[in-house]
Amino acid sequence: MLSRTADHLFWMARYTERAENTARMLDVNVQTAMLPQSDSDAEHAWRAILGISELQSSYDRKYAAVAPQDVIDFMVRDPSNPSSIAACLNEARENARAVRGTLTTEVWEIQNQTWLDLQKHLRSRQLEQDPSQFFEWVKYRSHLSRGVTLGTMLRDEAVNFIRLGTFLERADNTARILDVKLHGARDAGQGDESAKRDFYYWAALLRSVSGFEIYRKVYRDVITPERVAELLMLRADMPRSLLACMDEVVGNLREVRNEVSAETERLAGRLHAELQFGRIDDILRVGLHDTLTQFLQRVYELGNRVSRDFLVPLAA
Incomplete structure (x- = not known):
């Protein structure tokens, strides 16, 4: 193409x-x-x-x-x-x-x-x-x-590039929402009123990614930041999660690979593997903000590499 x-x-x-x-x-x-x-x-x-x-x-x-x-x-x-x-x-x-x-x-x-x-x-x-x-x-x-x-x-390269664009954009957005909302919740304070506000805060985050009903089905319990992070990062069956997005990115990159795209595939595969085999406890230990910041940087780099390998290169 x-x-x-x-x-x-x-x-x-x-x-x-x-x-x-x-x-x-x-x-x-x-x-x-x-x-x-x-x-x-x-x-x-x-x-x-x-x-x-x-x-x-x-x-x-x-x-x-x-x-x-x-x-x-x-x-x-x-x-x-x-x-x-x-x-x-x-x-x-x-x-x-x-x-x-x-x-x-x-x-x-x-x-x-x-x-x-x-x-x-x-x-x-x-x-x-x-x-x-x-x-x-x-x-x-x-x-x-x-x-x-x-x-x-037709399920050809045209659809592959459309899917690549969709899921790179979606991964970027999900990571941004989770990171910003996490910082907002930390600033909310303590006490009963704060707890009530936190519920609506995290429920709003889930609704912004069509995840509220999914959360209830998966966890059947009170909404906690740790479980929200796990759902939006590590669950492949959550359509807007980081892992689900990277599943699509890796699969579509494989379909359109060319003689110069091996490093781009490697970068995407490594990012995908870290999510696929990651545990939320380990991510929280390292720091959720740091993890998400690094993810956004790597997705940005991945988008630039896709442009370099397959598309019209972005202006410097």
Whole structure:
């Protein structure tokens, strides 16, 4: 496959996944903002979302204070934010348009119609009136895109590069959410009120990755940070866990390997093995923050190596 074609497919998938992840985080914050909490706790939660996405400095340059509606507007449609939902869905559509001949008609129509419908949603002020419904729509369109891709496309290298983009982006996002939320929980304090807040805090984290019901099914007990970390890092049967994402990355890299990709496969395989055979007690002993920081660095390096070995190289 031509590297430019693979590049468009890879980034189409990454941008679609990024839009969904942003919608998930914003939706959870909108829901938890309705719970009793202090102004400082509410501001901390919105700042955490900006921090997860590395957008705090960009936001601060434009806004004097952290206000929920401003954060939502900035992360959904602000033209100065290249990671906004609108920007991501536009980039996904443009990448799909560049390789229309590689995609099935159904896959292209999903990407194109999503962008067209987004304009209608933003003009209708649905975002201001019912943000949760808008975020559900974004998630639904992402699910639809993945389903149509797997349901209509030939299982060849095109699908492999789409899956690579999806799961590298998902692994990065899951690690960021877990790391930032862990630090937020540590700052919450002690006491009965803190314990109640912690429950909603960790429940919100699980809901942001569609993991709340899964946690209840697997552990059947109170929510604890250690078990949340185990679920989101080490369980291969949790669809958005780090291990599940790396399962997909390793498998798809194997399918598209070429004469220069051996080191990239080795890096992915080592990262996968550490998760597959890791134990949460050992990770906590080393330090969860340090482990997640290192994981994010290695995923970033892995993404750069994929670009170097298969795609259009990233600008230096």
